[in-house]
Amino acid sequence: MSEDEELPEELQEDEPDWEMAPDSDAEFEPDAERREFLREIAEDVYGDSSESKQLSAILYRVSDLYDPDEDTSPEEIYLNVRHIMDIKAKGGLRKD
Secondary structure, X not given: OOHHHHOXXXXXXXXXXXXXXXXXXXXXXXXXHHHHHHHHHHHHHOOOOHHHHHHHHHHHHHHHHHOOOOOOOHHHHHHHHHXXXXXXHOOOOOOO
């Protein structure tokens, strides 16, 4: 049985699910309070496990949506997170 066969049917594909990616035309007004709140949560969940580090990184990237000095979109964040999760599901970048 291949790895794809172990996944739910809707996840068994080679191409990113573009319909699931949020609309990158969405506007996110700079919001220092929201940005700092998300970054505080990111710091709180950061721990020793790879999962807590990944969640922290995701929250920090989402906070960038509210930072006027950052250039990102929900689509970029979604696709980046999906790529990371795909790599993790396949056992990492290096296969020894």
